[in-house]
Amino acid sequence: MILKNKDITELQKLINNAKNITIATHINPDGDAIGSCCGLYHYLNLLSKNITIIIPNNAPSNLNFLLKNVNHIVFEENVKQAKQTFINSDLIFVMDMNNDNRSGDTMGKTITEMNSNKVLIDHHVNPDKYNVSFSYPDVSSTCEVVFYILKKLSGEKIFNKDIATALYSGISTDTGSFSYSCNHSEVYTAVASLLKTGIKVNKIHNEIFNTYSKNRLHLLGYAISKKLKIFEQQRAAYIYLDKKELDYYHYQPGDLEGVVNYCLKLDGIDFCALLSERDNKIKMSFRSTDEKIDVNKFANKYWNGGGHVMASGGKGFESMNEVREKLEQQIKNMDFISKD
Numbered sequence: 001m002i003l004k005n006k007d008i009t010e011l012q013k014l015i016n017n018a019k020n021i022t023i024a025t026h027i028n029p030d031g032d033a034i035g036s037c038c039g040l041y042h043y044l045n046l047l048s049k050n051i052t053i054i055i056p057n058n059a060p061s062n063l064n065f066l067l068k069n070v071n072h073i074v075f076e077e078n079v080k081q082a083k084q085t086f087i088n089s090d091l092i093f094v095m096d097m098n099n100d101n102r103s104g105d106t107m108g109k110t111i112t113e114m115n116s117n118k119v120l121i122d123h124h125v126n127p128d129k130y131n132v133s134f135s136y137p138d139v140s141s142t143c144e145v146v147f148y149i150l151k152k153l154s155g156e157k158i159f160n161k162d163i164a165t166a167l168y169s170g171i172s173t174d175t176g177s178f179s180y181s182c183n184h185s186e187v188y189t190a191v192a193s194l195l196k197t198g199i200k201v202n203k204i205h206n207e208i209f210n211t212y213s214k215n216r217l218h219l220l221g222y223a224i225s226k227k228l229k230i231f232e233q234q235r236a237a238y239i240y241l242d243k244k245e246l247d248y249y250h251y252q253p254g255d256l257e258g259v260v261n262y263c264l265k266l267d268g269i270d271f272c273a274l275l276s277e278r279d280n281k282i283k284m285s286f287r288s289t290d291e292k293i294d295v296n297k298f299a300n301k302y303w304n305g306g307g308h309v310m311a312s313g314g315k316g317f318e319s320m321n322e323v324r325e326k327l328e329q330q331i332k333n334m335d336f337i338s339k340d
């Protein structure tokens, strides 16, 4: 991945001139969102800046270890303080999202209203315009992009354990522990550099992936054994979970993280979806095993969403039954394979 010198020079200037820096990311922050914010935070901390991370809502509890000793505000819990922090900041970083709206309506609007300089660091397709943009859809994760930026700004020696832990967390979660979106040798070179700081991969892996509650594990078992529909002929499958089922298993944010991928463990399945009922919508995740099945396009065309070629999300505003009917028709028509 080649960064443009012009962007780095511009970024350097913006950082030098900024005192108060705010780092923002998307709603329902995942490992890459939190990791990229924290990696950048720990770097800027070395430069003695006044830094705040603002996340729209709480991160899943398995990511809290990254936010320990990090100055951060949860927007929905503290709107007033969060808004004031945005107003006071002379530089805003927009991380792991392609436009302000991905922070949710209120936080998104707040970011858009700000006149301060804004820098985008992301790997989703179709980004909006920012003062400086580091948008690399072919890179595994935003954390990997942050790695290259920091290395270019200050050299590899700048990485410490805090930066490395955060960036490693995002790279490993966004690649499903190095099982997809990581066909570039560069990502392993980046990880090798991070490991030189002395971080322990097994410890981080345990923190992130092996901290299920009993309820979460039971919910996973139930979803797979009772709520999985398979369409062998179309090589497709999906899991659907109603609100009352999520309530029964005391659903916590993050509990469905990775559940969609279990459908792809089936031999002969190339496209899958996870449908889960939320307050006024059906939340949807899509995955595919092949670039030819572009689930970003599919989510964009039919389900008010998008993301990446092989991993995307969307939402349906009808009832679960109606959404399922529509999806099943699309599966039968093989609409997930783009015809244009």
Ligand SMILES: [Mn+2]
Pocket: 032, 033, 096, 123, 141, 142, 174
């Ligand atoms: Mn990401």
